[in-house]
Amino acid sequence: MSLIHVKDLSKHFKILNRREGLGGAFRDLFSGDFRTVEAVAGISFDIDAGEIVGYIGPNGAGKSTTIKMMTGILKPSGGLIEINGLVPYENRIRQAQIMGVVFGQRTQLWWDLPVIESFKILKEIYKVDQKTFDEHMDMFNELVGLKELYSQQVRTLSLGQRMLCDITASFLHNPQIVFLDEPTIGLDISVKAKMRTIIKELNRTRNTTIILTTHDLGDVEALCNRIIIIDKGKILYDGDIKKVNALFGAYRTLKLQIDQFNETTLQTLNDKLTEKFGTDHGITISENEESWTDVTIDQARTPLSEVLNHLMTNFTVMDVRIVEISMENVVRKVYDGALT
Amino acid sequence: MRGYLAVMRGSFMVSVVYRFGFLFTILGNIIYLSVAFFLWKSIYRSSDTIRGLTFNETFIYVGLGSAIFILLKTYVDWILNFEIREGAIASYLIKPIDFGLYTLFASFGSLLMNLAAITIPTLIMLIFVFKVEFVLGPGLIIFPLSLFMAFLVSFYIDYFVGLLGFHSESVWGLSTVKEIIVTVFSGALIPLHFFPEALQKVLLWLPFQAIYHTPLMMITRPDQSWNIFLPMLFVQIFWVVILFIATRLFYNQAIKVLRISGG
Ligand SMILES: Nc1ncnc2c1ncn2[C@@H]1O[C@H](COP(=O)(O)OP(=O)(O)OP(=O)(O)O)[C@@H](O)[C@H]1O
Ligand SMILES: [Mg+2]
Numbered sequence: 001m002s003l004i005h006v007k008d009l010s011k012h013f014k015i016l017n018r019r020e021g022l023g024g025a026f027r028d029l030f031s032g033d034f035r036t037v038e039a040v041a042g043i044s045f046d047i048d049a050g051e052i053v054g055y056i057g058p059n060g061a062g063k064s065t066t067i068k069m070m071t072g073i074l075k076p077s078g079g080l081i082e083i084n085g086l087v088p089y090e091n092r093i094r095q096a097q098i099m100g101v102v103f104g105q106r107t108q109l110w111w112d113l114p115v116i117e118s119f120k121i122l123k124e125i126y127k128v129d130q131k132t133f134d135e136h137m138d139m140f141n142e143l144v145g146l147k148e149l150y151s152q153q154v155r156t157l158s159l160g161q162r163m164l165c166d167i168t169a170s171f172l173h174n175p176q177i178v179f180l181d182e183p184t185i186g187l188d189i190s191v192k193a194k195m196r197t198i199i200k201e202l203n204r205t206r207n208t209t210i211i212l213t214t215h216d217l218g219d220v221e222a223l224c225n226r227i228i229i230i231d232k233g234k235i236l237y238d239g240d241i242k243k244v245n246a247l248f249g250a251y252r253t254l255k256l257q258i259d260q261f262n263e264t265t266l267q268t269l270n271d272k273l274t275e276k277f278g279t280d281h282g283i284t285i286s287e288n289e290e291s292w293t294d295v296t297i298d299q300a301r302t303p304l305s306e307v308l309n310h311l312m313t314n315f316t317v318m319d320v321r322i323v324e325i326s327m328e329n330v331v332r333k334v335y336d337g338a339l340t
Numbered sequence: 341m342r343g344y345l346a347v348m349r350g351s352f353m354v355s356v357v358y359r360f361g362f363l364f365t366i367l368g369n370i371i372y373l374s375v376a377f378f379l380w381k382s383i384y385r386s387s388d389t390i391r392g393l394t395f396n397e398t399f400i401y402v403g404l405g406s407a408i409f410i411l412l413k414t415y416v417d418w419i420l421n422f423e424i425r426e427g428a429i430a431s432y433l434i435k436p437i438d439f440g441l442y443t444l445f446a447s448f449g450s451l452l453m454n455l456a457a458i459t460i461p462t463l464i465m466l467i468f469v470f471k472v473e474f475v476l477g478p479g480l481i482i483f484p485l486s487l488f489m490a491f492l493v494s495f496y497i498d499y500f501v502g503l504l505g506f507h508s509e510s511v512w513g514l515s516t517v518k519e520i521i522v523t524v525f526s527g528a529l530i531p532l533h534f535f536p537e538a539l540q541k542v543l544l545w546l547p548f549q550a551i552y553h554t555p556l557m558m559i560t561r562p563d564q565s566w567n568i569f570l571p572m573l574f575v576q577i578f579w580v581v582i583l584f585i586a587t588r589l590f591y592n593q594a595i596k597v598l599r600i601s602g603g
Contacts, residue, residue: 013599064603073433075596096436105602108431112354124346125435153357181603 001085002046003177003209004070009079010233011040011065039065041233042079049176052203052210054224054241056217058328062233063213064103067179070211071101083177097126100170104182107166109154115165116150119172126173133172140168143201144194160191167195171202177209178202184219196222215327221245229334236334247333251325252304254295259316261291269293272314277302296329343437344445351449362457369406369462376402377470391533397560400472401531405556407462408487409528411454412494412551414447417515420502425510427602440499440591447495479562482569486555489576493550496583497522503587506594526552547579 017033018024040062047053055063068074070081072088072095081088088095101108109118123133141147144164154162163183170178180199184192200223202208214220220227220241227244229237237244258265269285277283282298295311297304304322311317325333380402384395393401420443423429432442466472474480501518505511523529525548532540532553543549554572 068430068600068603071434073430074598074600092433093436093438096434099434101434103427103430103603106426106428106431108434110350110354112357113350117350117353121343121346121350122435125343125437127342 003049003084004045004047004211005080005082006046006066006070007044007080008042009040009044009066009069009076009081010038010042011062011069011074011077013037013039038233040069040076043230043233043235044079045228045235045238047209047211049209050203050207051226052199052212052224054220054227055211055213055230056215056220056227056327056330057230057236058331059215061230063230064181066230067101067181067211067213071099071179072096097173098176100173100175100178102163102166102170102178102180102183104163104180104185107154107162108169109162109165111155112153114151114153115146115157118154118165119169122169122172128173132174136172136174137168140171140198143198144168160187163187164191164194164198167198171198171208174206175208177211180210180212182213182215184214184216192216192219199223217324217327217330229331231331231335236331244330247325247330250298250300251329251333252297252299253323253325253329254297254304254308254311255288255321255323256293256295256311256315256317257291257319258293259318261293266293269295269311269315272310273307276310277307283307296325344441347437347442348445348449348452351446352452353449355450355453359453359457362453365410365458366461369410369458370465372406373403373462373465373470376406393531393533393560396473398531399470400466400474400560401556403466403470403472404462404559405528405552407459408490408552408555411451411459411487412491414450414491414495414498416443416447416495416498417502417505417511417518420499421505421511421515424505424598425601427600429598430600430602433600439595440587443499443502444495451491474559475563477562477564478566478569479558479564482573483555483558483562486558486569486573486576489573489580490551490555492580493547493576493583494522496580496587497547497551500583500587500590503590503594506598522548522551525549527556528552531556547583550576550579 014034014036017035019027043062043066055066057063065074069076070083070088072090072092075089083095084098086095109115110121119133119137122128128136146164146168149157149161149165154165157165167180167183170180183199184195187195196219199210199212203210210223212219212223224241226239227237227241228235229244266285266287273281273283273285280301282301284296286294286296288294295307297307308320377399380395380398384390384398388394390398420429423432432439435442467474497518501511501515504514525543525546527549528551532543532549535543543553554576557572558569
């Protein structure tokens with residue numbers, strides 16, 4: 001039997017259509033004008049012990065909502081979740097003992113107290129014995145060097161420091177499953193690297209199951225063996241990372257700033273590229289923010305250097321950037337059938 | 341249990357962080373005591389007792405009353421409301437602890453701080469500066485227990501209003517109304533003796549008098565007999581049990597509709 005079993009899970013929110021301004025706010029008091037948001041619209045998956053699963057998708061896809069339901073703090077509208085055969089929502093306290101959770105945007109530490117005090121309180125709440133506690137703290141100290149922060153108030157920590165402390169806290173009671181909702185949000189490269197080290201290490205040594213949401217495809221590539229892609233509350237892809245990796249790796253986006261950009265530029269670009277590389281060139285063009293054009297290239301079909309060369313000779317390009325494919329584009333590709 | 345005690349300790353430490361605010365509360369309390377002293381002294385110039393209370397008794401009621409008022413204010417409804425809107429409530433719900441008990445023990449932390457920083461200093465001032473006399477009697481013995489029960493009644497009323505926030509986004513209007521009702525009907529604003537007889541009878545059937553009126557009765561007239569005090573204590577315990585059960589049932593229902601903000 002799998003550790004986490006999710007079947008036809010759904011969650012919808014009824015929300016009031018709010019009107020503008022003060023008068024609107026008053027009329028809202030008596031309004032029955034509701035609309036329903038399907039945050040999660042019937043998803044199913046199974047996760048085994050020891051897996052690291054990347055749960056990814058664009059903003060508003062329903063990732064956080066799913067995690068809230070799996071951790072038992074939000075009641076599903078329909079469907080079933082079982083963890084170790086128990087429904088988290090109905091066994092919240094019992095399930096909490098075997099779970100660790102990090103919500104990247106907020107802390108579970110005591111804002112006004114020194115860091116070490118939060119750890120001590122958590123030690124008592126989760127009934128961790130002194131020996132295990134000491135070992136855990138030593139291990140984390142070795143991995144990320146937190147000791148200097150212990151006496152500092154949580155609210156004075158930098159975002160990255162706080163996040164590392166939160167991660168440490170979520171693993172303190174040696175949980176079977178850890179949910180990480182955007183644990184790398186706003187972190188610099190070196191802290192991100194530390195974060196990945198910890199997660200990998202704990203998964204390896206303790207066989208902790210990890211479910212991770214992120215907008216950084218680097219996290220996914222570095223950590224996960226499996227990914228689940230979700231959009232608009234529905235699962236688009238669930239499977240091996242390798243297939244998707246090829247997708248991430250194959251695509252690059254050229255961001256171009258073209259002189260005298262106008263309505264016809266996109267069309268001209270497309271014509272020029274078709275002229276040179278044929279109709280099956282695997283390149284998509286879209287207008288980004290003001291005067292920046294995104295040219296996404298499937299390197300398996302057309303080499304990036306040739307596209308760049310061709311564009312440079314045909315257009316007055318003022319600035320160029322090369323970026324890895326974004327989450328939104330991955331999702332678009334998946335919709336377009338890139339994985340099937 | 342260990343966990344809840346740790347929470348209490350943590351909450352106490354948080355109160356200590358904000359101890360600076362207490363200096364002002366204490367200062368304000370000294371001013372209040374002085375004003376009340378001279379005010380009631382002048383009222384009592386014409387007669388020795390008013391509505392059966394001597395100056396000494398009235399001053400205990402009023403003087404200790406303000407300290408107890410601060411002590412019994414838990415602000416749990418405001419805190420919960422804030423945490424629901426911010427989504428911070430998620431970080432308690434992901435822990436293996438009972439939410440009601442967690443909230444209660446967190447309140448104990450600030451209760452302890454209030455005791456140490458306000459109630460006890462006020463008592464000392466009353467005795468040594470204002471020369472108030474406390475008559476030894478059953479009331480004095482039962483007072484601490486009654487005060488604790490009063491705290492629990494106050495807590496559960498606040499907690500109940502706080503849980504309403506699981507349903508609607510903002511309960512500040514309700515909180516304000518509750519605040520007024522509790523302040524007036526508990527005898528915190530004016531001693532219940534000064535209310536019309538008929539209203540007094542009604543108020544005795546409500547939980548609010550258990551918050552404020554009861555412990556203060558015990559400390560102002562401690563020489564009365566157990567026959568008077570014990571039923572009063574039982575009424576308090578009755579309300580604690582009723583409110584405890586009511587909030588439990590309500591929690592089980594409210595948690596189903598709680599939306600966790602943020603993410
Ligand atoms: N409490 C709520 N009330 C109403 N709608 C909500 C609520 N919480 C979430 N939603 C809606 O549900 C959808 C999914 O939200 P969710 O937070 O799960 O997205 P997400 O995948 O975590 O996105 P992000 O990557 O931006 O964090 C969104 O459309 C959001 O507006
Ligand atoms: Mg989210």
